[in-house]
Amino acid sequence: MLKVQKCQFLIFIVLFLSLLLTNQLIAQKGRKSKNVVKDNSTVVVAKVGKEDITWSVIEQAFQKNISRKNTKLTEIPRDSILDFIKLYTDYRLKVHDAIARGFEKDSSVIEDIKQYRRILAESFYYDKELIEPNVNEMLEFRKWEIQFAYILIALDPHGIADTLEAYNKAQDIMRRVKAGENFSTLAMEFSDDKESGRDGGTLFNFFTAGKISRPIERALFSIKNPGEVYPEPVRTKYGYFILKLLKKEPRKYVLASHILIGEGLDKDSAQVLKKADDLLKQLREGADFSRLAELHSDDPGTAMKGGRFHDYYSRSTGFLNSGKNISKQLEDAIFSLRDGQISDKVFSEYGVHIIRRDSTKDIDEEFEREELKKIYKRLYYEEDKQALIEQLKIKHGFAINYDVLNQILEKVDTTKTNQKENWDENIDIALREKSLFRYLNKNVSVGEFIGIFNTKTEYRGLATNTNGIINAINRYVTPDIFDEETKDLEKKYPNFAQLMSEFRDGILLFKVEAIEVWDKLKFDTITARKFWDTTRTRYKTDLAYDVTEIYVLSDSLAKSLYDEAIAGKDFEELAEIYTQRTGFREKKGNWGQIDIKRNKLAAKISEFDPGEGDILKPFAYEKGYSIVRINKVFPVREKTFDEAISDFAPLYQDQMQKYYTENWLKRVKEKIPVRIFTDRIDQILKS
Numbered sequence: 001m002l003k004v005q006k007c008q009f010l011i012f013i014v015l016f017l018s019l020l021l022t023n024q025l026i027a028q029k030g031r032k033s034k035n036v037v038k039d040n041s042t043v044v045v046a047k048v049g050k051e052d053i054t055w056s057v058i059e060q061a062f063q064k065n066i067s068r069k070n071t072k073l074t075e076i077p078r079d080s081i082l083d084f085i086k087l088y089t090d091y092r093l094k095v096h097d098a099i100a101r102g103f104e105k106d107s108s109v110i111e112d113i114k115q116y117r118r119i120l121a122e123s124f125y126y127d128k129e130l131i132e133p134n135v136n137e138m139l140e141f142r143k144w145e146i147q148f149a150y151i152l153i154a155l156d157p158h159g160i161a162d163t164l165e166a167y168n169k170a171q172d173i174m175r176r177v178k179a180g181e182n183f184s185t186l187a188m189e190f191s192d193d194k195e196s197g198r199d200g201g202t203l204f205n206f207f208t209a210g211k212i213s214r215p216i217e218r219a220l221f222s223i224k225n226p227g228e229v230y231p232e233p234v235r236t237k238y239g240y241f242i243l244k245l246l247k248k249e250p251r252k253y254v255l256a257s258h259i260l261i262g263e264g265l266d267k268d269s270a271q272v273l274k275k276a277d278d279l280l281k282q283l284r285e286g287a288d289f290s291r292l293a294e295l296h297s298d299d300p301g302t303a304m305k306g307g308r309f310h311d312y313y314s315r316s317t318g319f320l321n322s323g324k325n326i327s328k329q330l331e332d333a334i335f336s337l338r339d340g341q342i343s344d345k346v347f348s349e350y351g352v353h354i355i356r357r358d359s360t361k362d363i364d365e366e367f368e369r370e371e372l373k374k375i376y377k378r379l380y381y382e383e384d385k386q387a388l389i390e391q392l393k394i395k396h397g398f399a400i401n402y403d404v405l406n407q408i409l410e411k412v413d414t415t416k417t418n419q420k421e422n423w424d425e426n427i428d429i430a431l432r433e434k435s436l437f438r439y440l441n442k443n444v445s446v447g448e449f450i451g452i453f454n455t456k457t458e459y460r461g462l463a464t465n466t467n468g469i470i471n472a473i474n475r476y477v478t479p480d481i482f483d484e485e486t487k488d489l490e491k492k493y494p495n496f497a498q499l500m501s502e503f504r505d506g507i508l509l510f511k512v513e514a515i516e517v518w519d520k521l522k523f524d525t526i527t528a529r530k531f532w533d534t535t536r537t538r539y540k541t542d543l544a545y546d547v548t549e550i551y552v553l554s555d556s557l558a559k560s561l562y563d564e565a566i567a568g569k570d571f572e573e574l575a576e577i578y579t580q581r582t583g584f585r586e587k588k589g590n591w592g593q594i595d596i597k598r599n600k601l602a603a604k605i606s607e608f609d610p611g612e613g614d615i616l617k618p619f620a621y622e623k624g625y626s627i628v629r630i631n632k633v634f635p636v637r638e639k640t641f642d643e644a645i646s647d648f649a650p651l652y653q654d655q656m657q658k659y660y661t662e663n664w665l666k667r668v669k670e671k672i673p674v675r676i677f678t679d680r681i682d683q684i685l686k687s
Helices: 002-032 055-062 078-100 107-141 164-178 183-190 214-222 269-284 289-296 328-336 365-379 381-395 402-411 446-455 466-485 494-516 525-538 555-566 571-578 600-606 641-671 678-686
Strands: 044-048 051-054 144-154 202-207 239-250 253-261 346-348 351-361 435-439 442-445 544-552 590-595 615-621 624-634 674-676
Touching: 044 055, 044 078, 044 678, 051 055, 051 078, 055 078, 078 494, 078 641, 078 674, 078 678, 107 214, 107 365, 107 381, 107 466, 107 494, 144 164, 144 183, 144 214, 164 183, 164 239, 202 239, 214 239, 253 269, 253 289, 253 328, 269 289, 269 351, 328 346, 328 351, 365 381, 381 466, 402 435, 402 466, 435 446, 435 466, 442 446, 446 466, 494 641, 525 641, 544 555, 544 571, 544 600, 555 571, 555 615, 555 624, 590 600, 590 624, 600 615, 600 624
Parallel strands: none
Antiparallel strands: 044 051, 044 674, 144 202, 144 239, 253 351, 346 351, 435 442, 544 590, 544 624, 615 624
């Protein structure tokens, strides 16, 4: 049980600290942008042994709770601050006790820290090396939205991907573009995307980061001025793209409203146009746009809101929260207006629109960052991660001796796996002594590899062919190479050092608390009975009945059966013949003992306050009618010790936990003093 608790605790610590790190980074960004009136961060407000605990340490600990991440300590009552400081100093006291006992040198603690450091380091490292820089790049692009044109020279999907013919053709067209030939004409003649080619390669929609493939995105956003062509064809899996930037504009979110006149357009377009002109005339004379939209718009979804669209809109990403797009005609009209300006008639497939641009706002970088992070992880993360791992392997001297690998393959059955007994029996001593691969300035021999390949469970079932052996080698070297690459992560990133320090403290805390509290929380019948004796009057049984029921769907049948039962007819015989409750005819209508807390029928019966032997008149219940005979009443009484265990066990355990914890801390404080400087806290609160 303790091992399960420990595993759950460590997993929680990993997730909690990862979330904490994110919150710290966000908080730091927020703090940089604010002017601090007085810096109390370095004021020591408590001491645990020789450890100084500053105001900022307490505040950071307080803000680790996601619901309090933006709450300053000065915003909460003094008593709450003191309570929290006591909790924090108790926590530090426990950690100091664990260190004093030498637990940080315990082999199991060291192994836990090593194991979970790798998990935390992996998350942190890839976030810093991949996610953060790529998302920042995309976020910079997202400040803009662009229109562009392209000429596609497609690759032959059935031939070699990078065909010389496609490359040469793309380069030839590129030379002609640079020589001054018309881009649109070349697109119409040569582009393998015939649909866009008919429009001279032009895409009329606006795009931003995360909406086009990364090679094209990076090329287009590197172009400074509209009208310029990217200097080289851009290679993608579809072919070579020759790219021309047409427009590049700051990206904004716009809120707009509209009045749609669409009803009857197919029958009497002149009447629709006249109505639109009449509304425009009223608006120009000062009529209220929202009121006219409510009265006249044929778009019910927006009419009830005075014509207003449900959210802010961007040309390149659609509505802010849904991502949906409106028609190109409406989009162009909205973005041609100024805030507060009303359009002329705008035509779409739905009818005639009158549009008002209401307001404009800049993009929310944090909202965009989270969206881009999801896009990056979905589209590019795994690809970039694998590429980075390959770079790290080269950096740290990884190399396979393929001559030796081929000698191994000549000696084994490449159609089998390493689960075949003695698969390596034909590999002689001379070959076993040869180096199979090298990394981190060390050679691994064939014999060493075979030992690894045969014994480690994660390699079990791998094929004894080229792919299987290389797969095993890669799996073996990657963790060590990653550890080497991240060995100085604490020095490079103070946030990670803090993360690991808190994680180490969490493991120490778990170990010492298990000994002093959790291992002692065994259910002791003698002390539990003493606890029960002092609280026994709290624990009572619920009112219960033993009943037999006849359940029918007809009111008249229920009355008839009740009359027969009252007249002396055997109640169980009637139930066996007539009850319509599924499964109860076999039981002759008997429910056995049911209590009012857990059973709805018992709760209903209690409303009649019946006695033993009573037959209740038919009453509506569920979708029918019930006639009930009370066989026995079980009145409320005090529970016995055994009956009450499930009721008082949590309170008993809480009391014992508090008892063991308080006694433990009392002993530790005799060796490690704790001081809380209330005068300094009061001074901070006054400032």
